[in-house]
Amino acid sequence: MYTIAHRGASGYAPENTFAAFDLAAELKSDMIELDVQLTKDRHIVVIHDDRVDRTTNGTGYVKDYTLKELQTLDAGSWFGPAFQGEKIPTLEAVLKRYHQKVGLLIELKGPPSQVxxxxxxxxxxxxxxxxxYNIVQSFNIRSIQTFRDLYPSIPTAVIARPSFGRLTRNQLNVYQSCxxxxxxxxTRLNRLLISSVHKRGLKVFAWTIRDQKTADKLQSMAVDGIVTDYPDFTLKDDKHETI
Incomplete structure (x- = not known):
């Protein structure tokens, strides 16, 4: 089972910053989950919300900023004074820093506005x-289908909130196709659902865990990975199978 640090070790450091990513690596996370969007001048930056207001000292939509303008913002002080001066990273900078150390689970944000x-x-x-290892994920099925068509060799994931703890046959067919x-x-996971997904040849990551009790429970339910703000909640084995 794999430990995926949600927006980095975001329980301990400001999300989607190098402070959170460095700590996730130090805690021996298998992967770092992060969110990407395009700037006004078409650079790929790592930030969750459509707007910068919640996690920086700026205001407005990410898509209306150039990269140079975004990188003048403080992306750390909202979390605590020790993180003052943290910047919004680019995906390229994250890849350069971690691509041979930690896997990345990259969420495409904002389609269709992020054309x-x-x-x-x-x-x-x-x-x-x-x-x-890199995996590209999205809530938007069309976005994942588009990505799979363009780059079939890069692994992909669909993010889901199944109703009543089940996926229909049609949903499973669509997921399996892309x-x-x-x-x-x-909160929607159960052993039957996990089994039905596994039978389609898909692996299951559970998101997002913020307490030790839930992490312990999920480790016993045969999920393939846990996405968590606190990557030290999951016990690390000396050996892993290939993702």
Missing amino acids: GLEKEVGKLLSTFSFSI ADYANIKY
Whole structure:
């Protein structure tokens, strides 16, 4: 089972910053989950919300900023004074720093407003062919289908909140056609659902865990990975199978 640090070790440091990513690596996370969007001048930056207001000292939409303008913002002080001066990273900078150390679970944010994001992310990932492992995910099925069509060799995941703890046959067919993983909200997971996804040849990541009791429970339910703000909640084995 794999430990995926949600927006880095975001329980301990400001999300989607190098402070959170460095700590996730120090805690021996298998992967770092992060969110990407395009700037006004078509750079890929790592930030969750459509707007910068919640996690920086700026205001407005990410898509209305140039990269240079975004990187003048403070992305750390909201979390605590010790993180003052943290910046919004680019995906390229994250890849350069971690691509041979930690896997990345990259969420495409904002389609359809982020026109061309799939192409730009895939093009960048293709230049880091010696990365440990990268997975591209989205809530938006069409976005994942587009990405799979463009870059069939890069693993993909669909993020899901199944109703009543089940996926229909049609949903499973769609997931199977364009993804390698079904990443499912932990409150909707049960053993039968996990088994039905596994039978389709897909792996299951559970998101997002913020307490030790839930982490312990999920480790016993045969999920393939846990997405958590606190990567030290999951016990680390000396050996892992290939993702």
